[in-house]
Amino acid sequence: MGTAWEKFYNDSFLESVERCRMLYEAAPIMLHSIDSNDRIIHVSNHWLKTLGYEASEVLGRKSTDFLTEASRRYAEEVVLPEFFEKGFCRDVEYEYVKKNKEILKVLLSAVAEKDETGKVVRSMVILTDITARKRAEEEIIRQNKFLNNILEALTYPFYVLDANDYTIQMANSAAVHGPIPPAMTCYALTHRRSAPCDGSEHRCPLETVKATKRPVTVEHLHYDRHGNLRNVEVHAYPIFDEKGEVFQIIEYSLDITERERMERALRENAEKIKRFAYSVSHDIKSPAVGINGLTRLLYKKYANILDEKGKKYCEQILKASEQVVALVEEINVFIRTKETPLNFERIQPTEVIEMVRDEFCALLGVRQIQWVHQERIPPIKADRLSLLRVFRNLVDNALKYGGPAMSEIRIGYRDDGKFHVFSVSDDGVGIRREECEGIFELFRRNETSKGVEGTGLGLAIVKEVVEKHRGKVWVDTEIGRGATFYFSISKEL
Template structure:
């Protein structure tokens, strides 16, 4: 069927065809193409001669490269409906890939009002559609970002209505139906409030257009949740506040921990204050103790000097009279022996022994005092040489009593004061001879060592001591019950202890389960 009326008016539309920036296509009642303007021909890359009398849907199938599908009008085309109803329709259609148009179908009627064809006007909206798609994608990306921020986001109207909530807010408040535009102060509190919260930053934002922040105390059933809210204004192009965006962070646990930390700090400060006061008190007590000790040390030093002078004086004053008594008694015994009876001669012997003991005591006191005062003269000494000297010194009593004096193994060289160590061995051997008793048959001088000390020991198989007796044998003038009737001063082991102390060591006894005793003397290896 032709389209003669449109053909007759072709000249009238020539100007429009040439200059209008949109496509125009004439279709007959059967949707065959009768004409199209130059703009549209350029857009789809065809000429009117190539497409004239073709069905419009055939052309579109050709443009899309699918001619086998061009058997009926396109599903998104409104031309058949316009021809049927005589109404104008507008719709969006992608003519070819990358060319999207807004199509308006205008029916053309004859004098009787019968639709004899249509004019299809196509406006290129490709750019705007692409922009719209980008906006949609941006909105989706923005929504995705907002939903995954990890904090709550809500949109509030000037009337305090909830307009939108992000994913986090929906998780916190799943009961809220945004489409009903509920009031925020009712929905965000449980039980609901009847008025705006006193701390609400959003109300201030809606009033003055500024950014406000606050921390809430939101009742939710039996607990109080603390939310940090930052409210920012939404403004129109004239600067009027049209709403507010709330950025919401649940800081309940953080606030609880901060409060606990604050309590801990306060307790810690109190503890520090208390400890400081105690420390200051202890420091003052320590200062007093140090002062007292210094004073005691000075007093002890003075007392020591006085004792030393006293000891020297006593020893001097005792020694000369005791020597005189001894000498006079010897003369008396020699020259007047025939004049004395037996009792008189016994008295003379007792006087001689007592004066000898006084002289020995004075010498030991002098020896003890000199030991305390003498500075060590450390050198390398051979313990075997000292053993030889001890054997020679005690040869007579050893031979008379048939007592062996041996070494447990070859004795080494050590660094120590030669005279002092000789005195140690002399005193310990003398101690064994004096107090070993009738059962004494052997004295052994030996050596052992630790990581830090040499240890020289003297062992005997005499009567020994009990554990109780061995605890206090190193005191001044200490003599055990077993020493009754034996000459001695009680200073020998005291001098040994003093020498051990000076050599950075100590002296200690080891009591044998069977008989005998061992005295150990340690000497530092770092002299």
């Protein structure tokens, strides 16, 4: 019976030993066993393969021989004494040195086998390679540091918000002075409120982003980190979770207090200038009309006693006063052009072009000038009165400055992708190229304008109208070969 039991025990023991041997040889785990003196008595194939050693180079040596100097001191002074006392350790970070001198970062766990007296006789050690993980952690730390450096380099407040409870998850020092208080919300920080913003005038960018799932820009009044109330332009961007829902919001705010002050001052100055211009134009127009009327009366009643020089003086006064009245009218038109809001509607350009042709029909006939315009022009979106004014001014400009030999005015059109492009051409005297620069500025008249009545406002009005249609105006000309004025109108009005 004893012999049979001993045989069974021995067979079981040998079977366990064989299983351990197979585990060491086949398992893809870094394993080794040490005796009570920390000398390696067994080592797994994976351990040898990972560190690049042969078994003969490892067995019998201390396990600490394969550690870096810092890890070896830590093991001998801290870990091993505690391990031999407790009989186990778990997830100790070590650095092993491979045979090729590369460093392998591991987590070491070990359990001791003790005899009946409680003395450690051998220990099983498991190593987990965490080199890649540590490298990833270091990269994350590096990227976080880099991100923090970028955020701190920003001179304007930047923060990341929880889309559900408005709490600030991350912020730079331009937004928050010192550490972020626990559960600090954006509305508490920037508005000193106990509830989120509401109302159309001060709508909450976070709620708008959540509703639209798109970036948004709004203007708000924010307290800065020093407690000063500032006008800011808030830019908010959504961050989506794996389900496509907004779970965080990136926000940054630009201080536009000074810009708002300047814009307000500009609006006030523009209003003052407008009132001044209307006042001056009225004050100038009234006496000019009076001078014109009195001169006509003088000429009518006393023409029989005036000599030729007196009559010529009367004619010059009449002409000058009429020019003043025309200038005042053009100034008023220019002011109205700048101030009057446009009514963008779908219109047929050929109808407008034909209206302009009819206005100038008599003059075209007297001067025997041929009118040609493109018949098939697609409908466009524009302000009808403004488009009429542009064509009228450009045609009037051609008739005034084209010269007596001009024989044709041609209206053209082309589709230029995002713009409708119109042209008004003549075959008149043309303009020197060096005079084209600034031709659309206020009161600018070129060399060919000498002796021709005009205010210098017609092309400035054209430019103002075209820019309100998000387009531009330009001229292509050459002395003796006529001039072509182009203007574009955006298709996205």
